[in-house]
Amino acid sequence: MRQTPGHLGRLVAARAVRTFGYGALSVVLAVELSRRGLSALQVGLLFTAALWGGAAAGAGLPTLLRHHLRPALMGCAAALAASGAVVATSSDFRLLAAVFALGLVSPTGQDVAAFQALEQTALATHTPGSRHVRVYAVYDFSAFVAAAAGGLAVTALSTLAPSQDPGTALNAMVIWVFAALSAALLPVYAGVSDVPRPVAPARGRLGPSRRPVLALAALFGLDAFAGGFVVQSFVALWFHQRFGLGAAALGLLFFGTNLLSGLSFLMAPFLVRRWDLLRTMVGTHLVSNALLCAVPLLPTWEASVAALLLRHLTSQVDVPVRRAYTMAAVLREEQAAAAGLTLAVRHVAAGLATPLAGWSFPLASGAAPFLAAGALKACYDVALWYTFRNYRLPGDTPQPS
Numbered sequence: 156m157r158q159t160p161g162h163l164g165r166l167v168a169a170r171a172v173r174t175f176g177y178g179a180l181s182v183v184l185a186v187e188l189s190r191r192g193l194s195a196l197q198v199g200l201l202f203t204a205a206l207w208g209g210a211a212a213g214a215g216l217p218t219l220l221r222h223h224l225r226p227a228l229m230g231c232a233a234a235l236a237a238s239g240a241v242v243a244t245s246s247d248f249r250l251l252a253a254v255f256a257l258g259l260v261s262p263t264g265q266d267v268a269a270f271q272a273l274e275q276t277a278l279a280t281h282t283p284g285s286r287h288v289r290v291y292a293v294y295d296f297s298a299f300v301a302a303a304a305g306g307l308a309v310t311a312l313s314t315l316a317p318s319q320d321p322g323t324a325l326n327a328m329v330i331w332v333f334a335a336l337s338a339a340l341l342p343v344y345a346g347v348s349d350v351p352r353p354v355a356p357a358r359g360r361l362g363p364s365r366r367p368v369l370a371l372a373a374l375f376g377l378d379a380f381a382g383g384f385v386v387q388s389f390v391a392l393w394f395h396q397r398f399g400l401g402a403a404a405l406g407l408l409f410f411g412t413n414l415l416s417g418l419s420f421l422m423a424p425f426l427v428r429r430w431d432l433l434r435t436m437v438g439t440h441l442v443s444n445a446l447l448c449a450v451p452l453l454p455t456w457e458a459s460v461a462a463l464l465l466r467h468l469t470s471q472v473d474v475p476v477r478r479a480y481t482m483a484a485v486l487r488e489e490q491a492a493a494a495g496l497t498l499a500v501r502h503v504a505a506g507l508a509t510p511l512a513g514w515s516f517p518l519a520s521g522a523a524p525f526l527a528a529g530a531l532k533a534c535y536d537v538a539l540w541y542t543f544r545n546y547r548l549p550g551d552t553p554q555p556s
Contacts, residue, residue, distance in 0.1 A: 178305025199513030208258025239334025303413030309406030383508025
């Protein structure tokens, strides 16, 4: 027995609600924490705590709770709502660090490992062999469109902010909306059934698939480390400090970036049919890296925004392809362990970079984080190609639909 379409629809809907909140939160989070007196380094450390906490949960939850999906997701939703309330009310760095360490508040504008690993395991159970890109493309498309809408909502909320202190009031409204949306996940997850037991018993650790999964995890970690320099909250802070863009303008900007990222997911099945999984991952990613390096080097905010928008049109094509490639590279009974490990490594690696991003903010007129991210991501693409160019996935050639 597999997940029914209705249950899968709930998982997609829940992720859309969640990432709507994350998309709105990321526009104001770094700016608001900075306004409360935290340094860029302290903000980076909080983001490290969030990413590492998510990594720990993502590594353990899918294996420990793979047959108890509903209570695990409902527990995460309740904890997320409580975390949002603390972020909305506290300026104490130690308390915030403890809350961020739960790994549920995301500074990236997108999901954390705990939710993703649980849901990805359910999607893998639903899709025979987990070789079809389409289900992952829909799953990711819904998230980025929702995150785009979250950015647009910040612009809309700016019209409700009091004129005497619009920035502070707007930030508070956005964070409270995030907490309320997190609580709204509870009834959505209440209708999700637990993942049925696979035909082969799931392993808590990797077996025959160990070598390719460890190689993928290491490479994905390099990519995520690079991405940690340019998480969406830091990009918002950079545009705010460099060009003076306020929350309303930043909301529109990230509406555009997330919408284009969502559209890029729809390109994935088309490109995989004409190339293959590996060529699609590498080729589109290299283009996006060049555009990322251009963002801080351009002289006007209009030009920098244009480069960032073009970058997001190609930067996420590889995400559903990467999920499909990882699931196709492992035996079915090892999919939960592979999903948890690769997601956890990505969040740990990104967490290593966020304090460095905060520290490097003043360097090279703010260009250092962008240039470091672009160069390291290009190294990842080259290494991924040379490592797996002759590797044959188990079974037949994957089909994108």
